[in-house]
Structure formats: C-alpha cells, structure tokens
Amino acid sequence: MSRDDERPDLNPGDDDNQEGPSDFNSEKPAEEPPASSSGSDDGDEGGVGNDRGDESGGFPKRYQPTNHPEDAPGGFNPNYRAPGGDYGYGSTGSTGSSYSGYQPYPGTGAGSDSSYQSYGQPYSGYGPGNNGYDGGGSGQGGEALEKSDGKINIMRAVRFGFKSIFANPGIWILGTVVLGVAFMFLSITLSFMMVAFDSDAVMSGDILSPANLIMNIVIAIFSWAVMICVMRGALLEVDGRRARLADFFRPINVGQTLLLLVIIGVVGLVVSGLLQSDTADLIQVNETTAAMTLDEAIMGRLMLYMVISMLVAPLHSYWVYYAADGRENAMGAIRHGFVDAARNYFKLLAYSILAGIVAIVGTIITLTLGLVVLLPASILISTHLYRQMSGGKVPVEVRN
Numbered sequence: 001m002s003r004d005d006e007r008p009d010l011n012p013g014d015d016d017n018q019e020g021p022s023d024f025n026s027e028k029p030a031e032e033p034p035a036s037s038s039g040s041d042d043g044d045e046g047g048v049g050n051d052r053g054d055e056s057g058g059f060p061k062r063y064q065p066t067n068h069p070e071d072a073p074g075g076f077n078p079n080y081r082a083p084g085g086d087y088g089y090g091s092t093g094s095t096g097s098s099y100s101g102y103q104p105y106p107g108t109g110a111g112s113d114s115s116y117q118s119y120g121q122p123y124s125g126y127g128p129g130n131n132g133y134d135g136g137g138s139g140q141g142g143e144a145l146e147k148s149d150g151k152i153n154i155m156r157a158v159r160f161g162f163k164s165i166f167a168n169p170g171i172w173i174l175g176t177v178v179l180g181v182a183f184m185f186l187s188i189t190l191s192f193m194m195v196a197f198d199s200d201a202v203m204s205g206d207i208l209s210p211a212n213l214i215m216n217i218v219i220a221i222f223s224w225a226v227m228i229c230v231m232r233g234a235l236l237e238v239d240g241r242r243a244r245l246a247d248f249f250r251p252i253n254v255g256q257t258l259l260l261l262v263i264i265g266v267v268g269l270v271v272s273g274l275l276q277s278d279t280a281d282l283i284q285v286n287e288t289t290a291a292m293t294l295d296e297a298i299m300g301r302l303m304l305y306m307v308i309s310m311l312v313a314p315l316h317s318y319w320v321y322y323a324a325d326g327r328e329n330a331m332g333a334i335r336h337g338f339v340d341a342a343r344n345y346f347k348l349l350a351y352s353i354l355a356g357i358v359a360i361v362g363t364i365i366t367l368t369l370g371l372v373v374l375l376p377a378s379i380l381i382s383t384h385l386y387r388q389m390s391g392g393k394v395p396v397e398v399r400n
Contacts, residue, residue: 143240145393152344152388154351156397161381164237165373171233171243172376179226180372186222190215208273216269224261228254231324234383240395257323260330264316275305314348315341321386340389348385355381 165172194202194211201209207216232251233243251257282298285291315338322333341348355378362370387394 143395145240146396147393148388148391150340150343150389150391152347152385154347154385157381157384157388158377159397160238160384160395161377161379162373164380165376168237168242171245172380173372175245176372176376183222183226187219190218207269207276220265224258224265227261227320228257228324230379231257231321231383234379235321235325237380238383238387238392238394251324253323253326253329256329256333257320260320260323260333263330263334264319275302279305310352311349314345314352317341317348317352318382318386318389321383322390325386325392327390327392336390344389348389351381351385 198211229248233248236243319337322328
C-alpha cells in the first residue's frame, strides 16, 4: 500500500499529496533520496528502486544511474561504474564497500585447468570405459574394440576366455553349476519316465525307439534354449561388455538360430542312426560261455568314423554363432561359417584337438570339478574365435 492510499481524503494534485501530477508539472526539482543499504519502498535490497507510483495517481521518481558493464567503453568490463551514480551494481551504499563485479566460478576461468570444455570447443565424446558400463553397479565394463582381419589367434582367444570368466564368476562359474544341476535333474527324471514307459528300448540304446526319441527331443529342446541364451551372453562379453543375468534372456535372431540348430540336429540324428546300424554288432556275446568278442572290422570302421567326425567338426562347429550374432540367416550362417572355417582350418583343428585333451585330463585330475571352469571358458574361447575369423570386432588386448 502506497502513502496516497493511507489518506483517502486527498486527491491527486493536492498540496499534501507527495507525488501528484501538479508536482510533476512544476519546476521544483526532484529531491535526491539518501543512499541507504536498506532500499526504498519498492526497490530491492541494494537500494536501486524507488516508489513507482500507484493507482491514486502517483508517478515514479526518476531512476538513479546504474552500472551496466556491457555498456563500458571498449566492451564488457565487470568493474565499470556509471558516472554520477552510487546506487547501481558495484556499490553497497553507506558501507562504502564496492562489489567488484561478476567473478568466474573457481576452476572455469580463462587459462584454468578445468574438466569442462569451454564454449566453441568440439566435444570429445565418451572415451573407452565411459559408455555406461563401468564395471561397478551395472555389472558391465566397457572396453575398446578393434576389427579383426579374419585370421584367428588361438592364444589370444584363450586368454580372453579365462580372463572373462574370472572377471565375472557369478555369471559364468556359478551359472555353469546351476545349469549342470538342472540338466542332471532333467536327464534323471526323463530316464526314469522312459524306463517305466519302455524299459527294453531304453536298455538296448536304440535311439530310434519311441521312448528314446521322446527323451532325446525333450533334452534337445532344453539344450537348444540354454545354448541360445548362453551364446547371447558370450557375444556380449566379446562386445566388451560384462554380461548380466538379464542379458542372457534377450537373445536376437532366435528364429534363424533355432532353425539352424534343428537342421544340425536332424543331420546329426541321421548320421548317428547310420553309424549305430553299422556298428551294432561291434561286441558279440557267446550265449553258452557268456564270453564277449570284439569284431575288429567293425571296430576299425568305428575308429574311422571318429576320425572323420573330428576332422569335419571345425568346419561346422561355428555356424550357430553367425546366426546368434544376428549377422546371417540359417543358410547364410552355413555358407559363411564354412568358408571362414576353411580359411582357418588347421588352426581350428589344432585347437579342437588340444581342447579335447585338456578337457579330458582336467576332468580326471579335478574329479569333474574342473568342468565348472573349462566349460564356460571353452564357450567364450569359441565365441572369440568366431569373431576373429568372421572379421568382426573383438576387445583390444592390453598386455603388460
């Protein structure tokens, strides 16, 4: 409320009215208000403003000169003070102290070593390791990647495999234990069910019997589902990320990957059936003496089949990674997987032989406990080898 509002009996222009129109038209100069740190009625605390008039007809007093650093001669000057004015920025009234102008924040002034880039400088972006996977709470660690040349380096893949499982043991080692227990439980349960359904077929080992077919199909479906999920986690590790549990349940290109697994499974089933029919009489039992004899000719063919299987394995073992990685459909994975594996055939063959020997020896020495490390390591090694021979990206290896 202004002073005019406190005396309703006065009208604008009366002698007692301080700021009426009559005062405005008179030649009496306006009185200069005393400098005060407390400010006037409508001013701020620095004493800049004065009465602005009100609805009763008052007119504002003229404003005092204020400092405008941007209007200083020669450009912006934070210490500039307007001539003849002590009420603007830079003065605190009766105290006599002077405000020195706007100061830059500590560490961001010109020439300072600041973590922030100044305006006009190009943004350097997120560097390696700062892309959201910090290896801490998120459970993932971002790494720099480099494109491979299509040639495999077995020892580099081996180092990556073991490094990854020990960097993320809760996922790879503990996860292997959980999956192993689940697989054993499923196998034992199905075996009891099949024995109750058709014990003769189960004991004979005829894979084409209805009981064995049902059991093998159920186990195959479970194995395929686990394989697709595990490969997704392994591919993320090769992408330079630390796989989390939820990542395993977000596979990509599932339809084509499953189709490829079915094709491989059907071909494998047919080949196994042919081999079984050819080697069914490998062991012959004399019903009179119960003596067992080994057919050397059949044994020789069986050994030949095993050697052929070992030689062919490197050419088809990596097909599924092409589909699981989203690079190819089922047929494209077969075509490109075969070509890339053939280009690196001898190295892949050497790795498969050595890996088999290490797995057998390690399992015997550790009483199967070593499998909780060897199995996930072999998956990660194979995934890294796939990326190498396909010309994909792999984490940059830093060796001390």
